[in-house]
Amino acid sequence: MHTLTDPHLLNDVAEIGRIEAVPRILETVAHITGSRFTAIARVTETTWTACATLDTLGFGLVPGGQLVLETTICDEIRQSSTSVVFARASTHPLYSKHHTPRIYGLESYASVPIHRPDGRFFGTLCAIDSSPGNFDEAHVRRSMELLAELVGNYLDKEDRLQEAETALSDAQRDSDLRDQFIAVLGHDLRSPLQAISVAADALEDEATSARQQQMLAHIASGVNRMDGLINDVLDFARGRLGGGIPISLRESDTLQADLERVAAEVAIATGREDIDVQMRIEGSVVCDPGRLSQLLANLLTNAVQHGERSLPVTLRVHAASNRLTLDVHNAGCIAPDRLSTIFNPFSREKGELPRPGLGLGIYIASEIAKSHGGILDVVSSESAGTVFTFRMPSADVA
Template sequence: MPDTSDFSHDIAAVARIDAVPIILNMVKHVTGMRFAAVARVTDHNWVALAVDDSINFGLKPGGELVLESTICHEIRQNSQPVIFTHASAHPIYAQHHTPRTYQLESYASIPIIKANGEFFGTLCAIDTVPAHFDENAVLKTLGLFAQLIAMNLDLQDDLEKSENALADATESGRLREQFIAVLGHDLRTPLSAIRMSADLLEVKLEDKRERRLASAIRKSSQRMTALIEDVLDFARGRLGGGIPVKRALVDDLESVFHSIIAEIHASEPDAQINLSMLIPAGIYCDPARMGQLLSNLVSNAVKHGAQDLPIEVSARTDGSDLLLSVANQGACIPEALMPLLFQPFKRSEGGKRGEGLGLGLYIASQIMEGHQGTISVSSSPEQGTCFIARFPARLVQI
């Protein structure tokens, strides 16, 4: 008895081959027979996958024959085609059970073998009356048709494997980014405790050496906090379609920027930063994110700029836009690195210790994207390196 295996996948695969109806029609044409089909043949089943029937044989896609009652059962065992034009006059097939069971006189069946050597099924034609055709010519023609079907099935298999691999990679990436987000969130609590303890120790300790150690702990915890926040922002951006930005009308953006520069001076006392600002009230932005943007750009300039030359920071309006620029002197950015600057995990070629994860400029670009703005960079030995962030600074009333 045939088993109850589901062959819907094979039926759908053959249905996706646009050429199959034409192939079946051509099989009928070149053989003169009135029934043609693509069949799936396994150890236990003979299943019609596509049918062109002009003799009302009674099979439709999904229809089954008892495997042992078919010649395809023998073809599967030896992978050799079978063709005859007049069964009742044939020395072998006159007494064969298949022509006698189904009252067939003419028959052609060609194995469909995939590229990996797997026997898939057959391309076959039958009729209840004798046919008149050149068996060698039909064998070659139907052989080409069978190869064409096998090639299309192989292409579908390859495409399905590629799609599954892509889906697996996408899911792995999603889980990895979720893990990063959860890990970053869980790290902040103990790190906050370390930082607060270091602050208290630095105030209470009287020994200079011990105070320096407490200060080092505090600065390291601050740096770790910044790294964790960068990782969290990266994860939020990748998982949620961008870094979240909450814009509002801000009247004191200048004070936000002054605070950021003061923080950088505290951690980098040798840095020379010239600040020029002329920002009116009513700037439509996320002040925390704008502070983060400035911090990332200035920190980048401190790391990569000349230590004996000042960093120039400017913030002003230009029409309805706010323009924020950070410029430094020193080694210019290599031309090959310019297109990669705002991609995540891109760092300078030297990979200096303490350089960070390479997320600062990526996050800066995401902050600008959240403000419907842009960020650009220019770099040359003569002019130095300058980052310019620009975004519409006025709330548009609808």
């Protein structure tokens, strides 16, 4: 007998060892055959390895113990997938002359193949004794084949559990990488940006020439733009990888003023004085005012950039009866083949001229809508233009 060292075979032994039903299966085999040694063996082209044993015979083989493959009958079973059962080797027409009973001093023997459900051969379920067996060979063969099928099904279950554990481990690793990615964006990129901003503020008092002041203004503009890009990518990472954009719900009495201020800021930033604002919010609204302001800023900026500049952009907001509706309309038209992907991140039309931003604005707006339990949709046509509509039901303060 040899000592097991192969890691793959050690894994096979451990796999059988995790099956709680195996001891009872070996007891059942011992009961129906009268054998004092029963085992489940892993049989390969080169090895015979005990994975589980029940030994009152004193055979001396424990899990992990090995026999020389050529001294067993199991290699023949592996090649033929045929069970071998006999109650008395000494009078058997074939096995009275076989080397295995002679080598191990066996009289009764029963061994059946174990296959996984996909047909792959694993090994054998076997029973041996040095005394003749008092059993019906056909009955024992059928009973042990059913038990071997049960072992094969348990092995399939173990494989699935291992796959699930691996998937869970991979998911945890992905979650850790996600957190690291967000940390890099949130800290490692923003920290040097803050340093640039502080340095620019310090130099502002020392700027004496118009050129120096102009350069500092460019630096401040670049810092603000970079900060906006980092915020967009952070929101993308949270929405795409972290289970949604986080919001902080509260009862807001100032939402109308917040949204009106956003509309005014977009008008100033884009030079559009024709943004028509029609807004009526009755009472308080449970929401994240900052995130809804971000949603509106993204929609208005998109409408200004992509709409027909000779025609106004219209904003309509109404909140009453536990619902909030927000419409942004421009005179532009979205091609029909783009409507299905308009809410995807980095969505830009082929051949479109370069524009500021990463193409994340509409995606982030839709994620903010989802985080509020609402929906953002769009309709577009040549005759009616494009309307983005955000609808949000009432919510309880978290």
